[in-house]
Amino acid sequence: MLMPRSSKESQWCSPLAFAFFAAITLLSTDLFAQEILDEWSDVDRIIAIGDVHGDYESYIEVLREAGVINRRGKWIAGETHFVQVGDVPDRGPGTDKIIKHLMKLEKQADKAGGRVHALIGNHEAMNILGDLRYVHPGEY
Numbered sequence: 001m002l003m004p005r006s007s008k009e010s011q012w013c014s015p016l017a018f019a020f021f022a023a024i025t026l027l028s029t030d031l032f033a034q035e036i037l038d039e040w041s042d043v044d045r046i047i048a049i050g051d052v053h054g055d056y057e058s059y060i061e062v063l064r065e066a067g068v069i070n071r072r073g074k075w076i077a078g079e080t081h082f083v084q085v086g087d088v089p090d091r092g093p094g095t096d097k098i099i100k101h102l103m104k105l106e107k108q109a110d111k112a113g114g115r116v117h118a119l120i121g122n123h124e125a126m127n128i129l130g131d132l133r134y135v136h137p138g139e140y
Helices: 015-033 056-065 095-112 122-128
Strands: 046-049 081-084 115-118
Touching: 046 056, 056 095, 081 095, 095 115
Parallel strands: 046 081, 081 115
Antiparallel strands: none
8 A cells, every 4th residue: 555645746765654654643643642851950861873874773872872771781870861863774684683782771771860862864764755765675
């Protein structure tokens, strides 16, 4: 099943892209029902990374070097705020592993008084909108 990108366009997007769009729409509806905290104060340490582009091994290495995770991939950063500034997908085959790890870290950080902030970059937006030209062949 192919879905139109919009009523004005004759181009079509893949079912995967449509599913991403539908999931984001449903998730954002739930988020709007909740208060979104977008200002933070008294944060002693912030670690920000971006553009990991499906390179799971490098992503893990950066988090270890920054003291965010231990050798088993578990949160050790206490009250640190870890910001993933986008561009998790494309170019490499490990996008799914990175997303699953970020979700685990979010729970672990919360228990330790820290936070994980995962933002949407242009590659996430491109995938949602059906622009899949940079998607790694192993991720289809």
